[in-house]
Amino acid sequence: MESTQKRNMIVGQSGGPTAVINASLYGVLKEGLSHPDRIGTVYGMVHGIEGFLEGDYINLTERAQIERIQSLKTTPGAYLGSCRYKLPEDLNDDVYPRLFEKFNVLGIGYFFYIGGNDSMDTVAKLSAYAQKVHSDIRFIGIPKTIDNDLIETDHTPGYGSTAKYVATTVREISLDAGVYKHPVVTIIELMGRNAGWVTAASALARTKADPNPLLIYLPESDFDTERFIEDIRTAFERSTSVIVCVSEGISDKDGKLICEYGAEAQVDNFGHKMLTGCGKVLENLVKSRLHCKCRSIELNLPQRCSGIIASQTDIEEASSAGSFAVQSALDGATGKMVAFRRTDSEDGLTAAELRRGASNGYRIQNILVDVAKVCNQEKRFPDEWITSHGTDVSKEFLQYVRPLIQGESAVSYRDGLPVYMHI
């Protein structure tokens, strides 16, 4: 009789990878495997819902028996592969019955999707369709995005590791850029098309000995090229080496992206339009206006895939979000996303939390929020945390972000290089 109650579960990953999306998968998998009375086989969609629609999935229960799944916690990328696939708005579209037929064939009772905004949209639509057709499959979303732009959660898994990577790398670049005695401007372009969270984290790079980055520009503020040149002139009064951190998505007061200033007139020898980032545009501007040495650096993908510089706090939180999703589904939840609520209490900190510096009362609690409320919304960097006429961020932000970067990932090495897990 118990076997009839037992249902299988499936998990997928979607959207751009982060350093900890696999830590969430680990949490889902570990929790899924620890309820053999209620959960049968754990399946994984390969390339998310897009791959699953084409019949691409694997049996994770079998894999977990032969592989050390612990390595998932420290492996960047998306172990199961990912997709950028949006389900149709119209719940009458035939993709829905096709999907649910596949769920039924596999005996799926629980569905977990790890991803950002668009992935939460998938979870919302699937749970709405389930309600429509009176299916009892439970759908839970697990947040993931380095952009930290999901609403209804204190922060998103993935952000802490990117914040740590950005702060570390900006600190190291400043050491390198500052070695000469002559004035130099270094522009570091960071991820974030609409939200400045990633760029803001560069403020953590500062030390008593080095005030860089002296200037920080987020997409939430209008960017003015004339004021920018003045800002650099002022910054030179504090240091001969000026580090400027900019979000890729900064735009002027008319909403025109700064990267577009450079894109229009550029055609290469093959006759193709060249697209460069805003960093390169600003580098050119500084060189021509201030006649000083200037270099631009785009930190690019390593911001979201550095396993070595990942935050241990982020890894643990991502994993716990995955476990909590499974527990919640078993408890009957559906149409929800796991979210983080920051609590002020210092009580109840575990030894592990204390070890990784969960001080100053920082503690995160997993909660559930309606996934339909979260998707297609965007949490931008708060205006009140932007200071110095749009060139810096406040102490309140630093207090908010600092706990998220605590602790170092315990990556395994073999022959001098990190060992990561492949499907």
Place this chain on the structure above:
Amino acid sequence: MESTQKRNMIVGQSGGPTAVINASLYGVLKEGLSHPDRIGTVYGMVHGIEGFLEGDYINLTERAQIERIQSLKTTPGAYLGSCRYKLPEDLNDDVYPRLFEKFNVLGIGYFFYIGGNDSMDTVAKLSAYAQKVHSDIRFIGIPKTIDNDLIETDHTPGYGSTAKYVATTVREISLDAGVYKHPVVTIIELMGRNAGWVTAASALARTKADPNPLLIYLPESDFDTERFIEDIRTAFERSTSVIVCVSEGISDKDGKLICEYGAEAQVDNFGHKMLTGCGKVLENLVKSRLHCKCRSIELNLPQRCSGIIASQTDIEEASSAGSFAVQSALDGATGKMVAFRRTDSEDGLTAAELRRGASNGYRIQNILVDVAKVCNQEKRFPDEWITSHGTDVSKEFLQYVRPLIQGESAVSYRDGLPVYMHI
């Protein structure tokens, strides 16, 4: 009577920083401080010979008494600051007597300069001038360059850490770039204008599960855009995600740099010429010819300033080169550069060497070579190590490079971020 034999010493750093140029400084400083009977004060030039000429130096003996100089071993950048300053060819130029007058005022008997090709030129000229004027100051160069392009040495301090950084980061980028099911080309542009050593190290990123980078192009081979497109077509037969690693200095058979293909017709909205790297040019080419997703990434400064991903072998070797320089000067050497000779013997490995994986008989011996022979020469990547029609590197190279990336740096962390030393 002994006090009259006692001489002071001075050390400087020059050229682009590396992750371990401060480890060499540590070696010089530690050794310098451990001969109080023969060496008086240890001075440091600030901003190399250029700063010193303007009277900028510090007393390192005093600093070492109050600071934990051990941190220098794990601090990237150039603690003393750096310069790009070439001494005049004409030894009759008045800069030489000016410099030696300053040496005499400070009671300098030993001069150490940590740097690359141009810095060795400085050492060669100063020792030639010393000979000319019968000065008994001893001049020793300590090699440093991520480019690994100095002759007369098995490899250069700094290269191992960059090789480790490149291999690690390419491996991580491949995990990220390979998550989607659709074909994608990722072009990673690496440092190396004339020599392919840094780019070649990307081959270490490969694992049994991931053959990327599938294509590797060095400046030592002529680059042909048509063949490149064919190479990618072929690579797609092996993987839907193709990672291409290219040196910034690749050029066509006429010697024209590939980055120049893009630079000519580009003018931004401010009317300025935009200079982009070869990666961006090739990205455009791939997009227009193969109509697939393509992204280019320039790893930029982090290649040479990542303290966290530095090689412990490199750190120890850089430090030992610094110590050996001081010992050699005390023994009477001048006009020399410290070099590494690789020995095949497994005998005499220290416990520390064994711990960090100094296996397969890898062992390095410090030797001295004539600095005048080294400077202004360039060791390019050997033709016989370039394989697959200029798209790969040989096993012999991998055997050569693998020992250099062994061991992880023991960086200290505070509040989630690395702690580095500032002057």
